[in-house]
Amino acid sequence: MNKREDISGFYERIHYLAPERIGADKPHINVFERASCIGAVPFSRRDYYKVTLILGTGRLDYANQSIYIDRPALVFSNPLIPYNWNPDSSDQHGWFCIFNQAFIQQREGLLNHLPMFQIDADKVFFPDADSVDEIAAFFKAMMRENTESYVHKDDILRNYLHLIIHHALKMQPARDYDRDLNAAARITNLFLALLNRQFPVDSRQHELQLRSAKDFAKQLSLHTNHLNRMVKEFTGKTTTEHIAARILLEAHDLLLHTDWPISEIGYRLGFQYPGYFNSFYKKHAGTTPNEVRKQAV
Incomplete structure (x- = not known):
């Protein structure tokens, strides 16, 4: 089986120079434009979570199903579910955020209990045009914040990430997540x-x-x-x-x-x-x- 890819391995794959050491015990979050790693994503296991706004078309393959993405999609990935992405055009845009388990546990593990990060829950959402604009605005704001040296910027990124997640939750039937x-x-x-x-x-x-x-x-x-x-x-x-x-x-x-x-x-x-x-x-x-x-x- 392919070796599991951690965040450091991912950065090597996209030729990104991380500003600091990234260990499994150290909270880490980062955000990118999808243009930074456009192309097919290999089927492999990953040691990090990922939230992606896909503006492009292609096929998302899991071990037990394939989902064709033919319109803007919000995709949630967790380390337990391997997948690969096969674009069918060169016109690929959007953003993605990656973070590790230590980042989740830093604030009471809240993200870990949300439905889209569970094994048998929906991972792909198709927001309407207005929601796509709002989610894109959150990602753009995350990109801006990520360039700052503010000591608590991870908390700001976390807040934007929660806003993106709650857009997805609103697309599901109402449930009492409390x-x-x-x-x-x-x-x-x-x-x-x-x-x-x-x-x-x-x-x-x-x-x-x-x-x-x-x-x-x-x-x-x-x-x-x-x-x-x-x-x-x-x-x-x-x-x-x-x-x-x-x-x-x-x-x-x-x-x-x-x-x-x-x-x-x-x-x-x-x-x-x-x-x-x-x-x-x-x-x-x-x-x-x-x-x-x-x-x-």
């Missing part, structure tokens, strides 16, 4: 954090430690029934459905983008025997691992 304060939301967020922390499986020495609702309940010091009830109440899906969906996504990615034997992929994902992995994959994906692997040839 439910993060109740028990079901807190427990669900802890469960999802534990689940997502196990991925990506980017080493042949990596094995999943938590695979069942019982495993997660024990880790969280909860009764399995209570965990299941809280997760179902907050998300509408069972704990088992969340686990299966995340394992399926990882399996699909590994089948397409590694040369690991199918039996080893199954083993790394917690299936002791190849037959168990094949049955799981066929049940949830409607096809076999071998058929998916042929697509990568």
Whole structure:
């Protein structure tokens, strides 16, 4: 599998000289015009978050779906979901903002709990013309602020980023996102954090430690029934459905983008025997691992 790209690696790829050392433990945010790295973006895993206003056309490919961008689009990317961008014209404009996990955690981890950064949420939004103008204005303001030496400029950039995010939230059906304060939301967020922390499986020495609702309940010091009830109440899906969906996504990615034997992929994902992995994959994906692997040839 391709090596995960961190922010320093991204800067090397676009030939950008960072003004300071960028470590995983140091909050970092930056903003660019898309013209700084126009072209196809390789399918790979990234260690940073990205919010992009795409003014251009092309295809956005994820492991399990492709989305054709034929009008202005606001796209949210997180480190857990690999993707690639294939433009179909040279007329590409817009802006993007990148930031790391330390930047999110710097202010109570608020961004991390927003829906567009979750595994099974919408990542692509198509704003109307007025919203495109407003979002573009926010990005332009971020570009201006980013050239300043003001000691608290990261907080200003964070505020503009929140304004962009809330434009996307307003495009979705109304939901009570303040439910993060109740028990079901807190427990669900802890469960999802534990689940997502196990991925990506980017080493042949990596094995999943938590695979069942019982495993997660024990880790969280909860009764399995209570965990299941809280997760179902907050998300509408069972704990088992969340686990299966995340394992399926990882399996699909590994089948397409590694040369690991199918039996080893199954083993790394917690299936002791190849037959168990094949049955799981066929049940949830409607096809076999071998058929998916042929697509990568």
